[in-house]
Amino acid sequence: MAVTIRDVAEASGVHVSTVSRAFSAPHLVNPVTRTRVLAVAEDLGYRPNRAARALTTGRTHNLGLIVADIANPFFPPLIKAAQAQARLRDYHVFVADTDEDPQVEEELIQTLTKQVDGVLLCSPRLTNKTIERLREEVPFVVVNRRVKGMPTVLMDVGRGVRLAVEHLAALGHRRIALVTGPSGSWTSKEMQAAAAAMSGADVTFLGPNPPTELGGLAAVTDVIASGATGVLAYNDLVAIGLIEGLAERGVDVPGDISVIGVDDIVPGRLSRPKLTTIAMPTAAAGRIAVDLLLGSVDSEATSGVTVLETSLIVRESTGEAHS
Amino acid sequence: MAVTIRDVAEASGVHVSTVSRAFSAPHLVNPVTRTRVLAVAEDLGYRPNRAARALTTGRTHNLGLIVADIANPFFPPLIKAAQAQARLRDYHVFVADTDEDPQVEEELIQTLTKQVDGVLLCSPRLTNKTIERLREEVPFVVVNRRVKGMPTVLMDVGRGVRLAVEHLAALGHRRIALVTGPSGSWTSKEMQAAAAAMSGADVTFLGPNPPTELGGLAAVTDVIASGATGVLAYNDLVAIGLIEGLAERGVDVPGDISVIGVDDIVPGRLSRPKLTTIAMPTAAAGRIAVDLLLGSVDSEATSGVTVLETSLIVRESTGEAHS
DNA sequence: GACATGGATACAAGCGCTTGCATTAATGTA
DNA sequence: TACATTAATGCAAGCGCTTGTATCCATGTC
Numbered sequence: 001m002a003v004t005i006r007d008v009a010e011a012s013g014v015h016v017s018t019v020s021r022a023f024s025a026p027h028l029v030n031p032v033t034r035t036r037v038l039a040v041a042e043d044l045g046y047r048p049n050r051a052a053r054a055l056t057t058g059r060t061h062n063l064g065l066i067v068a069d070i071a072n073p074f075f076p077p078l079i080k081a082a083q084a085q086a087r088l089r090d091y092h093v094f095v096a097d098t099d100e101d102p103q104v105e106e107e108l109i110q111t112l113t114k115q116v117d118g119v120l121l122c123s124p125r126l127t128n129k130t131i132e133r134l135r136e137e138v139p140f141v142v143v144n145r146r147v148k149g150m151p152t153v154l155m156d157v158g159r160g161v162r163l164a165v166e167h168l169a170a171l172g173h174r175r176i177a178l179v180t181g182p183s184g185s186w187t188s189k190e191m192q193a194a195a196a197a198m199s200g201a202d203v204t205f206l207g208p209n210p211p212t213e214l215g216g217l218a219a220v221t222d223v224i225a226s227g228a229t230g231v232l233a234y235n236d237l238v239a240i241g242l243i244e245g246l247a248e249r250g251v252d253v254p255g256d257i258s259v260i261g262v263d264d265i266v267p268g269r270l271s272r273p274k275l276t277t278i279a280m281p282t283a284a285a286g287r288i289a290v291d292l293l294l295g296s297v298d299s300e301a302t303s304g305v306t307v308l309e310t311s312l313i314v315r316e317s318t319g320e321a322h323s
Numbered sequence: 324m325a326v327t328i329r330d331v332a333e334a335s336g337v338h339v340s341t342v343s344r345a346f347s348a349p350h351l352v353n354p355v356t357r358t359r360v361l362a363v364a365e366d367l368g369y370r371p372n373r374a375a376r377a378l379t380t381g382r383t384h385n386l387g388l389i390v391a392d393i394a395n396p397f398f399p400p401l402i403k404a405a406q407a408q409a410r411l412r413d414y415h416v417f418v419a420d421t422d423e424d425p426q427v428e429e430e431l432i433q434t435l436t437k438q439v440d441g442v443l444l445c446s447p448r449l450t451n452k453t454i455e456r457l458r459e460e461v462p463f464v465v466v467n468r469r470v471k472g473m474p475t476v477l478m479d480v481g482r483g484v485r486l487a488v489e490h491l492a493a494l495g496h497r498r499i500a501l502v503t504g505p506s507g508s509w510t511s512k513e514m515q516a517a518a519a520a521m522s523g524a525d526v527t528f529l530g531p532n533p534p535t536e537l538g539g540l541a542a543v544t545d546v547i548a549s550g551a552t553g554v555l556a557y558n559d560l561v562a563i564g565l566i567e568g569l570a571e572r573g574v575d576v577p578g579d580i581s582v583i584g585v586d587d588i589v590p591g592r593l594s595r596p597k598l599t600t601i602a603m604p605t606a607a608a609g610r611i612a613v614d615l616l617l618g619s620v621d622s623e624a625t626s627g628v629t630v631l632e633t634s635l636i637v638r639e640s641t642g643e644a645h646s
Numbered sequence: 647g648a649c650a651t652g653g654a655t656a657c658a659a660g661c662g663c664t665t666g667c668a669t670t671a672a673t674g675t676a
Numbered sequence: 677t678a679c680a681t682t683a684a685t686g687c688a689a690g691c692g693c694t695t696g697t698a699t700c701c702a703t704g705t706c
Contacts, residue, residue, distance in 0.1 A: 337655075337656085338655065338656045338657075339656095340655075340656065340657075340658095341654085341655060341656080344655090351653090351654080351655090352654070352655080353653080353654055353655085356654080356655085375661090377661090378660090378661045378662065378663090379660075379661050380661090381661080
């Protein structure tokens, strides 16, 4: 059916090994032979079969990218960047969605492991233990979670929290609420830690909450009860839900209460009022994670932790405190 | 390194072919042998190498999914659904982003073709001719575009347009503007055709415009100049940009002008006012496309066209005409 | 008791490719 | 002229798996 290396060999009157080398070890073949072979290959429309190649080289030139939920606006920019970076290095990427299910996640890794050179684990729901076990089978890079001894890409949400709280304080807000995320979330823990470490700020924690608009909606009563005039939400979705719920109670944002989100997802940029938010460099994370992975495929597994800067983007959901 | 079928064979005292059959042709091996082999395999942590299997069977159990832009909110639900459906059938999926570049798209297909059993082409930017040529190399299913003789999944945006215009008319809007998309867009053409075919509606076409908020922003002047009180935008992003721009000119939505988007993406659901929109069944499209693809992998290539229903979701960006 | 039958397993080729080694021929060296 | 060197190519094994065919043995049949 498809044209193979053998067809090219026959058509150009050389041995298959010469064809092979014409592609993957040019210096070992006579330039004129090579040109001829390449021409014939082009002519026949030959495309090397990567799977077959993988079988002998042990290198598939494929990557796995595992995320909890593709449809969560946080991930697409990361996926896009990772995919683009991989392509630059002549790698293809399998994208898999675990639906937030650790078991699916593990199974996915298991079946993927044989056909990839490494996998990007984004915000994994697996236990550290499991990850460490799986690590024997395939190189990992973990994004958005700290796993002992593994190459990791983190975003410095702590810094973002500090900037956010300072911003709020500068606007005159004295009582601040932190609407936390799911209890298992590494990011949520980081945020709490960072907030708690800030002296001089009066921060109360409200949660845990699901990481969606519903979570924000659900937190409305508590937020109002807390007496806070500045709120930092677990993410933009929560922030939007919160603003929504506040509006229903007649509370204006930013007039009465200021709200800051996290992630800088598209919906936040487009919502009204436009969200002040802590921007997470997801695209950079995807790009760097791929580099790390491909780097550690050749050299020995790195176990470094890369921390990416976050920043505060001030838009319209924060304003001066009036009370 | 990794445990192979041979290891399992040795450990359980049978020939490799028996192990192979224990997995893929159970009825050909004695139940007790099979149980033993399976146990040993489990024990050793054996996982079949799909690439090696593909080499002999010609079936990779992989799919390619090619989209113009992963980060465009329109696609993630489709990707997610396709991926989930593929997983159900024990398929993995390569996701590739072409960055709207036809050349990248073609190249991606070329390199992917050998390691997939079929590819999902979503809103391709390639010419029909090229697609028809490429089709020789690998089975396709095309989503969101009509290509002669190829299995296709379409969403009935025409119906959506009709519903939208009727909705607007029912609210008393007499002059309606259609803010069109990019000139090459199949969807945009469909929308225009559907609107033009409606007797009794006074619809003016404004465009072409880029399919983003910027496109909406850019169309503001024309919309106002058109005297329309009801606007149908190419998609939600354009609609949001438009509403934004209108607000800057002091024009209220839906007070002064009603705006309807297309796609029902998350940002539209969360923006203020919440967007009235024509919902596109993207998840269903992804799911069905995969089914079609996997169906046509076995049977002979179908060339049917599946048309999915769209619907109008009325939210807050449309209201009664006052002028 | 000789033989056909069929179930269970082993054998071996081969999928498309890479790669260490052998072979050949051309060149340089003394 | 004889020999070493090297560049270019061919040869063949093997990556992990499937699969058509051969082999073996325990039945059943007459």
